[in-house]
Amino acid sequence: xxxxxxLKYLYKLKVSxxxxxxxxxxxxxxxxxxxxxxxxxxxCKNCTLCDLAKTRTNVVFGEGNxxxxxxxxxxxxxxxxxxxxxxxxGRAGKLLTKIINTVLELQRSDVYIANIVKxxxxxxxxxxxxxxxxCKPYLLKQIEIINPQILVCLGKTAxxxxxxxxxxISKVRGQIFEYKGKKVIPTYHPSFLxxxxxxxxxxxxxxxxxxxxx
Ligand code: URA
Numbered sequence: 001x002x003x004x005x006x007l008k009y010l011y012k013l014k015v016s017x018x019x020x021x022x023x024x025x026x027x028x029x030x031x032x033x034x035x036x037x038x039x040x041x042x043x044c045k046n047c048t049l050c051d052l053a054k055t056r057t058n059v060v061f062g063e064g065n066x067x068x069x070x071x072x073x074x075x076x077x078x079x080x081x082x083x084x085x086x087x088x089x090g091r092a093g094k095l096l097t098k099i100i101n102t103v104l105e106l107q108r109s110d111v112y113i114a115n116i117v118k119x120x121x122x123x124x125x126x127x128x129x130x131x132x133x134x135c136k137p138y139l140l141k142q143i144e145i146i147n148p149q150i151l152v153c154l155g156k157t158a159x160x161x162x163x164x165x166x167x168x169i170s171k172v173r174g175q176i177f178e179y180k181g182k183k184v185i186p187t188y189h190p191s192f193l194x195x196x197x198x199x200x201x202x203x204x205x206x207x208x209x210x211x212x213x214x
Pocket of ligand 1: 075076077078081086088089090092093115202206
């Protein structure tokens with residue numbers, strides 16, 4: 001927690017206008033987090049490290065099987081998620097659940113679902129680099145504790161902030177990347193599929209690939 005306090009202090013300095021050297025960013029290894037998911041959740045639920053804490057209703061930590069082989073990573077909570085404190089429960093979430101059930105032939109309770117940021121960005125805007133960097137240690141610790149074999153990045157934001165790549169999702173979807181010995185498969189975000197039903201064909205292929213790897 002010492003390092004977390006340091007990060008919080010630096011963040012406060014920054015928002016109050018103090019300039020510190022450019023290269024500062026939270027490194028994965030900088031922050032000591034508890035090794036138990038429940039402890040991590042408690043800390044995360046009290047987090048005030050970034051401005052999203054001011055406008056959130058609930059922290060959306062993530063949910064599912066703590067021993068899941070498959071973990072989904074979304075962008076950040078939307079309105080329904082903010083209201084309920086649960087990930088992917090709105091329209092996009094219903095589509096994700098349907099894909100999990102019908103294509104993967106799994107239950108939501110078999111997998112783990114989390115997001116890059118745990119608090120809703122106002123008006124569902126994309127989380128800023130600062131918000132993502134500040135929140136990322138929670139996700140990295142979730143990944144470490146749950147230790148899934150496969151990480152599915154739902155949409156560009158999840159892929160970009162996890163693997164620090166700005167490749168378009170249309171170029172990377174359906175390919176297998178690697179993060180700390182785990183397979184990372186980016187695919188379209190279910191919200192994108194709701195807006196662009198013709199992309200469901202490609203998405204279906206990605207989920208068949210995921211199924212084949214399980
Ligand atoms: N979109 C996301 O990226 N995450 C959620 O939890 C809900 C919608």
